[in-house]
Amino acid sequence: MKTLTPIHITDNYLINPTNPITVNLIGCGGTGSQMLTNLARINQAMLALNHPGLMVFAYDDDTVSEANLGRQLFAEAEIGLYKSVVLINRINRFFGTNWKAVTQRYDADYVEAQSNDGKANLFVTCVDNAVSRFEIATILEGFTGYQSYERNRPLYWMDLGNSKDTGQVVLSTIGNHKQPESKKYAPVGNLPFVTETFKELLETADATDNTPSCSLAEALTKQDLFINSTLANMGSSLLWQLFKEGLLFNRGFFMNLHDFRTQPLKVA
Template identity: 60%
Template sequence: MKKQKKYKPAVHIIQKELLQPYNPVTVNLIGAGGTGGQVLTALARMNYALTTLGHAGLFVRVFDDDKVDIANLGRQLFTTAELGQYKSVALINRINRFFGTNWKGETIRYDKPSLKNADLASATITISCVDTVRARYEIAEILKYLAKQYGGRNHVKYWLDFGNNRSSGQVILSTLEKITQPASELYRPVESLPLLTDEFKDLLSATEQADDVPSCSLAEALSKQDLFINSALANCGASLLWQLFREGILFNRGFFLNLNDFRTQPLKVA
């Protein structure tokens, strides 16, 4: 009788240089709108907790060339006093004052023409909170290029993408290179997590917004995205990142969320 092979769950194990870094881990956050603003607040809380626990913490740059307008109030984290300001600068100034950080707001779009400076474009973790499929594919191209051509301290390793339509969405973690995994008797370590743009082309097309025309009012904005979808995705996605830093091992590389029936489906490492 043949002996059955022992089942080993697939996992992704985080390298020590992220768990016990000498310097803050660099994070590029692309997009400072409904989801991006919520993610930034979660990153600030995470940074405070990590440094309190003896970790070097995070250094975050936020990229967005958009300015605050009246339709952003209520659904996004802006006040009337910030109307006309760049979203990235308004959010970063508030976070820096509240948490005592020295994070940076970049008033440019994260795209090929604007990012000729590889030091600025590259970060250990890139987080995208953008509205269009086109933007995601361009981010993917930039990150793949940097993974091959840029060898600095902030060499790109992970890409965490947030995407949603009116009342559902997903958060998916990808790797830009093979992450060396230790041998394990209990688990089956996986060194690469597939890129969102390679694995979910159909999903990206389905969640793309019909147009890029800005909303003229809060009511119009809410017809495109529900009031709490951004914060729900941001908190769950931040929990995945928190698990990366605190546990050092991931059984799930993302999730799908539907607020209509309050259902969350994890995306397993495979």
């Protein structure tokens, strides 16, 4: 008997939304700063295809330091300013968008204080430690039983993470998405969270050294110059497939920039 290939078919709301798709980008550092620019490019392309596009909220309570220059998309004149504000202002001026910057940490305390519970259709996380991922996972798990057709209904979570020259991207569904029947493929409606798929690995991982670097030279001993941009570009390509093609055979990938190798994470 022939085994059908597992695929995930994009939730219809992302394909035919009545409003711009809401996106919470959490973290505006090395990967997040690159990811925000890519989201703007995706938005521009979607508008050209008569899609309502994206409405992005960028969350980060950190400010620009000298060590961020070069590896992250910041200039010397922006030192001391909030990263999220700098990036959102730049994107809005260049692309004519009306996206919003939030100079707060996206955590349980923040969500509890919001009237809309901090919801969005898509969550993109670019955080640098496992603790933050587990906290965000707990928040998103609270959204899984949310069956309303409100325009901010949480649907997907994309997590991007990296070390010095390796990284990974994992796309998950927030809850189970009903899939159409298919005789050619085996549609999969539930893509587990990264904290579920790789729970033991995250729990046993060495604690990340979050001590701020004093210079770009010191920062480059912790993360390669192009690891963040490479990861963001490939992750954005996965998002573009989700929006434009409407189906996925892969829900992410592992990347080794030192050896120039990538390994897809299949839908299963």
